[in-house]
Amino acid sequence: MNPSIVALPVAIPLFAAALTLVAGRRPRAQLWISVFALTLVLAVATVLLIQVEEHGTIAFSVGGWPPPIGIELVADRLSVLMVIVSAAVTLAVLVYSQGQGISDANEETPLSIYHPTYLVLVAGVANAFLAGDLFNLFVGFEILLGASYVLITLGGTRSRIRAGTTYVVVGVISSTLFLIAIALIYAATGTVNMAQLSIRLADVAVPVALGLQAMLLVAFAVKAAIFPLSAWLPDSYPTAPAPITAVFAGLLTKVGVYAILRTQTLLFPEGRLDALLMWAGLLTMIVGILGAVAQSDIKRMLSFTLVSHIGFIVFGIGLATTDAVSAAMFYVVHHIIVQTTLFLIAGLIERTAGTTSIPRLGGLARLAPFLAAIFLVSAFNLSGIPPLSGFLGKLGLMEAAVDKGGWLSYVLVAGGIVTTLLTLFAIGKVWNGAFWQAPPDRLLRSFGVNEDGVTVDEERSSKTIIPMGMLIPTTALVVLALALTVFAGPIFDYTQRASQELIQRTPYIEAVFNKEVPR
Amino acid sequence: MSPNLTLIITMGVLFAAGVYLILERSLTRILVGILLMSNATAILFILISGPNRGVPIIGMSPEDQMSDPLPQAMFLTAIVIGLGLTGFVLALAHRTWQLNRNDEVQDDIEDRRIIRLAQRDKESSTYEPDEGPDDSHEASDEVSDTDSRQAAEAEEIYLQLHGRRINDPKDPDEEVDSE
Numbered sequence: 096m097n098p099s100i101v102a103l104p105v106a107i108p109l110f111a112a113a114l115t116l117v118a119g120r121r122p123r124a125q126l127w128i129s130v131f132a133l134t135l136v137l138a139v140a141t142v143l144l145i146q147v148e149e150h151g152t153i154a155f156s157v158g159g160w161p162p163p164i165g166i167e168l169v170a171d172r173l174s175v176l177m178v179i180v181s182a183a184v185t186l187a188v189l190v191y192s193q194g195q196g197i198s199d200a201n202e203e204t205p206l207s208i209y210h211p212t213y214l215v216l217v218a219g220v221a222n223a224f225l226a227g228d229l230f231n232l233f234v235g236f237e238i239l240l241g242a243s244y245v246l247i248t249l250g251g252t253r254s255r256i257r258a259g260t261t262y263v264v265v266g267v268i269s270s271t272l273f274l275i276a277i278a279l280i281y282a283a284t285g286t287v288n289m290a291q292l293s294i295r296l297a298d299v300a301v302p303v304a305l306g307l308q309a310m311l312l313v314a315f316a317v318k319a320a321i322f323p324l325s326a327w328l329p330d331s332y333p334t335a336p337a338p339i340t341a342v343f344a345g346l347l348t349k350v351g352v353y354a355i356l357r358t359q360t361l362l363f364p365e366g367r368l369d370a371l372l373m374w375a376g377l378l379t380m381i382v383g384i385l386g387a388v389a390q391s392d393i394k395r396m397l398s399f400t401l402v403s404h405i406g407f408i409v410f411g412i413g414l415a416t417t418d419a420v421s422a423a424m425f426y427v428v429h430h431i432i433v434q435t436t437l438f439l440i441a442g443l444i445e446r447t448a449g450t451t452s453i454p455r456l457g458g459l460a461r462l463a464p465f466l467a468a469i470f471l472v473s474a475f476n477l478s479g480i481p482p483l484s485g486f487l488g489k490l491g492l493m494e495a496a497v498d499k500g501g502w503l504s505y506v507l508v509a510g511g512i513v514t515t516l517l518t519l520f521a522i523g524k525v526w527n528g529a530f531w532q533a534p535p536d537r538l539l540r541s542f543g544v545n546e547d548g549v550t551v552d553e554e555r556s557s558k559t560i561i562p563m564g565m566l567i568p569t570t571a572l573v574v575l576a577l578a579l580t581v582f583a584g585p586i587f588d589y590t591q592r593a594s595q596e597l598i599q600r601t602p603y604i605e606a607v608f609n610k611e612v613p614r
Numbered sequence: 615m616s617p618n619l620t621l622i623i624t625m626g627v628l629f630a631a632g633v634y635l636i637l638e639r640s641l642t643r644i645l646v647g648i649l650l651m652s653n654a655t656a657i658l659f660i661l662i663s664g665p666n667r668g669v670p671i672i673g674m675s676p677e678d679q680m681s682d683p684l685p686q687a688m689f690l691t692a693i694v695i696g697l698g699l700t701g702f703v704l705a706l707a708h709r710t711w712q713l714n715r716n717d718e719v720q721d722d723i724e725d726r727r728i729i730r731l732a733q734r735d736k737e738s739s740t741y742e743p744d745e746g747p748d749d750s751h752e753a754s755d756e757v758s759d760t761d762s763r764q765a766a767e768a769e770e771i772y773l774q775l776h777g778r779r780i781n782d783p784k785d786p787d788e789e790v791d792s793e
Contacts, residue, residue, distance in 0.1 A: 164684075230691075233692075234695075237695045241695070241698060241699065241702070244699075244702055245702070248706065248709075251709050253713050253714075256709050256710055256713060257710075257720050259706065260641060260706055260710065260719050260720075261719065263702070263703060263706060264636070264644055264648075264703075264719070267648050267699055268636065268648075268651075271648070271651050271652060271655060274655050274692055275655055275658060277688070278655065278658045278659050278662050278685070279662070281662055281684070281685060282661075282662035287684075329724070330724065
């Protein structure tokens with residue numbers, strides 16, 4: 096098979112973005128172009144997955160320049176897994192946002208720029224996952240960040256501008272830091288190609304290599320929202336429209352996590368900063384979840400659980416054994432899907448009940464039973480109730496930690512358990528306040544029912560029905576998260592192979608250089 | 615090869631000035647800070663590309679006397695990205711000015727909530743039930759102007775989080791109908 100297929104997950108959305116820009120005045124056409132493009136990306140990602148499983152890592156030199164000079168796109172098991180999950184999630188969120196846009200009479204989404212920006216975001220995410228050199232990774236980050244700046248300030252309302260300002264400034268500074276790190280790495284090694292770097296960095300003096308590693312880690316940790324660099328996230332995410340928050344929460348932080356995983360395993364296999372990563376993971380888990388417990392708004396609570404559960408993944412990367420990295424990968428997939436779903440459900444709650452503030456909600460289990468059911472399943476999945484995938488991921492991580500041994504591992508296992516219980520507590524608070532209890536009068540009136548649950552006002556009642564365009568993608572993601580549990584065996588086998596590949600490093604390097612590795 | 619000391623000092627000064635400006639409150643100053651830092655990074659790229667030699671274009675100078683073209687290519691890309699971002703931040707600053715008549719970066723919601731809670735604490739600790747409402751009114755006057763202004767803003771922003779409902783708090787049903 097032609098290796099140029101690796102470029103398609105980046106090229107298709109970019110091309111489609113141009114088309115949707117041309118079709119700016121025809122929302123229907125824009126919608127069909129976007130849905131078609133994202134479906135195509137999903138199909139291409141599936142083909143890539145099969146190819147990588149059969150023939151191993153695929154590398155493609157864009158523009159025909161041979162490595163290490165040219166721009167390299169590399170698809171190994173980890174990249175392909177991330178691309179396929181991100182394609183599925185972005186497709187679901189696109190359909191959801193369209194369902195919301197049409198029924199809200201387009202107030203929330205100025206459609207003419209929404210589709211192109213969203214597609215550029217998807218292209219940027221795919222580019223970051225497939226990038227084979229550090230500079231292309233930087234470009235991927237900039238593409239997705241640039242698009243996210245536009246999306247987070249969509250509509251330019253006061254609160255979005257306020258939240259967007261912090262987000263943009265933090266993003267720009269972390270990018271500058273990344274760029275400085277790239278310059279210094281080039282100065283030390285004379286290359287930015289990751290495969291070549293993995294060989295040359297071994298010859299760099301230890302203090303210099305340590306400094307480079309630390310700089311890259313800080314730049315990525317800001318993007319992945321790892322404590323103490325996570326303060327920007329819970330402030331900026333909840334103000335954006337629900338589908339945008341959902342896709343940011345699911346994907347953008349994971350791109351940072353992916354970058355950490357890639358550079359830690361490929362470029363710095365000595366693991367000099369593993370203990371630091373484990374401490375960061377522990378603090379991220381604990382501080383994040385304590386923030387979540389203190390919140391009285393569902394969206395903000397979810398932003399804090401997002402930060403907190405990034406800690407689990409960092410924990411896995413810090414352990415750096417094959418089992419741990421494999422479990423971390425499984426956890427990334429689980430977390431992308433579950434966190435996106437929960438934000439979409441928060442959007443549904445906002446739509447039916449008019450708010451996500453817990454004190455103003457109540458009795459939703461009776462008023463909107465289906466909504467309550469999907470919230471409960473996803474929330475249990477997040478906190479890790481057996482046998483759901485959240486439990487399996489956490490179990491895998493903790494087993495790997497115990498296998499590795501050492502007091503720090505046990506501290507992290509304890510921290511993980513505490514975090515899990517506190518997640519359950521935070522979710523219990525939401526469930527208690529928003530779904531149980533007697534519904535407040537204003538909710539009863541807006542649902543058009545009396546206290547016994549009998550519909551008295553047909554017109555109002557019909558207004559609270561969730562449009563199918565929003566309900567179907569949300570339910571599809573809930574089902575996908577449940578499928579992760581059912582197919583956990585094969586998926587764990589896959590992540591195990593992916594993780595072995597990462598730790599060995601040779602499959603990646605040989606694929607890039609076609610077995611003739613230069614010094 | 616020994617790097618150019620003047621360039622290194624210039625880079626250091628630019629970085630220092632850039633960081634200083636980014637710590638300011640006004641978005642325009644932050645933008646200038648970002649620009650300075652990005653220029654400092656450009657100088658860093660010039661520094662790492664090694665000794666200053668011929669133009670790296672085939673035919674303009676012999677191949678063994680060319681400068682390293684790769685850092686130049688990389689930084690050209692970064693400059694283009696920086697241009698786009700500068701435009702965006704300028705638009706943000708303009709929009710902030712349109713909305714608030716200033717371009718100050720505001721505290722985040724959590725900070726404001728804490729300020730508001732602290733303010734309530736202040737009020738309740740000076741509140742003495744025996745002495746009638748006049749005294750408690752005085753007590754709340756003690757709270758500085760900035761505090762109460764910030765708290766009011768916080769209230770407003772917090773409500774805005776939940777949509778347009780702030781406009782008509784008296785009739786909660788109106789809020790849902792306007793959806």
